[in-house]
Amino acid sequence: MTGKKIIIIGASSGIGRALAAVFAAGGYMVGITGRREALLREIAAGRPASYHTAAFDVTDTATSIAHLQTLAAAMGGVDTIVISAGSGDTNAALDFGIEQRMIDLNVRAFTQLADWAFNYFKGRGDGHLAAITSVAGMRGSRQAPGYSASKAYQINYLQGLRQKARSEQLDVVVTDICPGFVDTPMAKSPTRFWVAPVGKAALQIYRGLLKRRSVVYVTRRWRGVAWLYRWLPGWVHRRL
Known part of the structure; x- marks a missing residue:
């Protein structure tokens, strides 16, 4: 990361x-x-001199990109965009309303934001796109099937954009920020462990972005957990 201008989408709370x-x-x-x-x-x-703000709902796909374009122009262009907007809920009852809200934000809105950011950087010649996914996206979850599926979508979408940047020989870095449990209202799993303070998580993400990594696990110990979870035999996963 060489520039000093960043947009963080979904910055009113949490990570x-x-x-x-x-x-x-x-x-x-x-x-x-x-x-x-x-x-x-x-x-x-x-810190008034450091911030520019734009209040809008990213799920309003008819207007959200216009808000981002206005914000980027007000800042004189940006070098990095982080998609932090997202939602997560357990849903043992399979209430479709809960799943629909997550799909609207984690899939539909995420896709529009990622596409706009990628094309924005493609047009300017370089840039850094990052998004916060989750270790939960490695496999399905009986407690939160919609959340784990939507995070799997994000992980794979970012992989596709990374491959696209390489294929088109673009100087666009794509980073998957993949947390385990972080101490925010989003962490609703009944079986939480290794819960990172949000400040520690933010500092590790910051350092990982400065190093332009493809994947940043938060905290770093979750790299091993993610690998084990991804390759866990199906018969074991079904019994979790």
């Missing part, structure tokens, strides 16, 4: 908010987005 603070402290101009304008203003008030 996105913590990551915005780390980048601002590192001297970056930080564009932050979220649905809750009051929270964005609260973040910006702590």
